[in-house]
Amino acid sequence: MATIRDVARLSGVSISTVSNVLTNAERPVSAHIRQRVVHFAKELDYHPNAMARALVRRRMDSIGVLSGIFAATDIVTNSYAAGVMKGVLSEATEAKQNITLYTQYWRGAAESLSMFRDQRADGLILISPPIDSDIVEAVAGLGLPLVTVSTNPHPGVPTVDVDDNCGGRIVIEHLTKLGHRRIAHIGGAENLISTPNRRNGYLSTMQSWGLPVLDQYVQHAGYDGTGAAEAAAALFGLTEPPTAIFAGNDNIALAVMQAAVHAGLRVPRDLSVVGYDDSPFAIYLEPALTTVRQPLNAIGAKATQLLMCLINGEPAADNVYTIEPELVVRATSAPLKL
Secondary structure, rough: OOHHHHHHHHHOOOOHHHHHHHHOOOOOOOHHHHHHHHHHHOOOOOOOOOOHHHHOOOOOOEEEEEEOOOOOHHHHHHHHHHHHHHHHHHHHOOOOEEEEEEOOOOOHHEEEEHHHHHOOEEEEEEEOOOOOOOHHHHHHOOOOOEEEEOOOOOOOOOOOOHHHHHHHHHHHHHHHOOOOOEEEEEEOOOOOHHHHHHHHHHHHHHHOOOOOOOHHHEEOOOOOOHHHHHHHHHHOOOOOOEEEEEEHHHHHHHHHHHHHHHHHOOOOOOOOEEEEEEOOOHHOOOOOOOEEEEOOHHHHHHHHHHHHHHHOOOOOOOOOEOOEEEEEEOOOOOOOOO
């Protein structure tokens, strides 16, 4: 296999000159020498070593992506993570960056931080880190450019997210305009920032409309739908059951709809249901799910743009970037039947 030394020997120039020519460095090289170097490089079928070039340039041209809650396989199969990842990939393609996907679960700084010390990526995008984890502080402490998606702000670390308070508000405004007054909420995992933010949007809007919120009307489940059917059954068994349920995400909404069928309730005639995320399956449910659409591609793209600014030594203008969600009205929400 040909080496850079072979190209230099045949070209009659130094190794550094060959490197300057083949990496398009800014140091001046005459047209004649450049032509000789390119000729012999082609003749020897020589290609620069990407790792060696990266070490010289101190750039890997690679963006690292990791999650505080998703396994690597989930990043490509979970609708939320996949939506964000699509935006990351699109923007990375424009910026001519590769993607390094970290596959290991975060198990705390003492056990997991070492895999980021080799700087195999020029910067990192951290998706949905739990608010009770040390992952943001630990990774930020390495000094690598870092952008987070959907978490609490951290000093010096830009974060991008949908405005979940707004998402909760537009759901409740939609349902109240349909005549609903007894509206319950089944939220997701408490260690993810989206859960309290969506709940706060629900509570504040209920209050602004002068609607009381019973303690029993606020339930909890997993974002994978675990426990949602049980939470819905508890709501159906109340003396004054809700006429509408705002689900923390579409998986929870699906479980609520299934629980309603088992309870003999018809959606939306007896119960209106609104989800969150606009997952790919939402439109195919029967009836089709009213839900909040998150601009996931835009979130991933914005996070990548911010990270490239940091990698290039340009400061981010703001620390927190929020993007407005959109209510997608379909068939699971309807006017209250009196």
